[in-house]
Amino acid sequence: NYLRNSIGKPDELNAGFNNISGLDQIQSITALDDETLQIVTKVPTRLAFDNYTMIVPEHIWKDISYADARGAFRNDPPLVGTGPMIVSEFQQGQFARLVPNPHFRTGQPKTAGMVFHFFNTADPIAQGLKSGALDYGISLTAAQWADLSDNPDIVVGEARVEQRDYLAFNTA
Structure with missing residues (x-):
C-alpha cells in the first residue's frame, strides 16, 4: 500500500528526471500481499x-x-536492493563492499562478495x-590497455555495455 499510495505524484517523485511517464497507461495497482x-x-x-521508479521500503522512507x-x-548500509548483491559498507570516494543477497529471486549468489574501489584516475587501476591487488578494472587509457595487453597474467578484453545516457537542462 505504501508504494501504491506514493506512485503517481509527479510533483513529489520527479527528482531530476521523469520517472513516472507511462503512469497514464495504468489501469490498477493492487497490493496482493505484503510482498506482491x-x-x-x-x-x-x-x-x-523502461520505468525506473524504485520500489523502496516503507520502514526506511x-x-x-x-x-x-x-x-x-x-x-x-546495509542498503535494500533487488539485485544479486547488497551494499553492506560504503566509504564515500573510497569503496563500496557488496555481499550476496540471500533473498535474490534466483537464489543467493555463490560468491562471498566483492569490493568496488573508487579511483580519481586510471593509474591506480x-x-x-x-x-594483483585488483581482479577487474575499467576506464583504462589506450596506453594502459596496450601495456596490460602485453602482460601474460592479465586478460584484456572488451565488453558491450547496455547503458543509457541522459542530457538534462536546467531551464528555471
Whole structure:
C-alpha cells in the first residue's frame, strides 16, 4: 500500500528526471500481499522494463520528506536492493563492499562478495591489475590497455555495455 499510495505524484517523485511517464497507461495497482504488487495496464506496454521508479521500503522512507530525499539524506548500509548483491559498507570516494543477497529471486549468489574501489584516475587501476591487488578494472587509457595487453597474467578484453545516457537542462 505504501508504494501504491506514493506512485503517481509527479510533483513529489520527479527528482531530476521523469520517472513516472507511462503512469497514464495504468489501469490498477493492487497490493496482493505484503510482498506482491500487481500492476495492470490498459494496453500492452514496456512500462515495466523502461520505468525506473524504485520500489523502496516503507520502514526506511516513510518519515523522510521528498525534499530531504532529494537533498542530504544518506541511506546507511546495509542498503535494500533487488539485485544479486547488497551494499553492506560504503566509504564515500573510497569503496563500496557488496555481499550476496540471500533473498535474490534466483537464489543467493555463490560468491562471498566483492569490493568496488573508487579511483580519481586510471593509474591506480592499471597498477592494481599489474600487482594483483585488483581482479577487474575499467576506464583504462589506450596506453594502459596496450601495456596490460602485453602482460601474460592479465586478460584484456572488451565488453558491450547496455547503458543509457541522459542530457538534462536546467531551464528555471
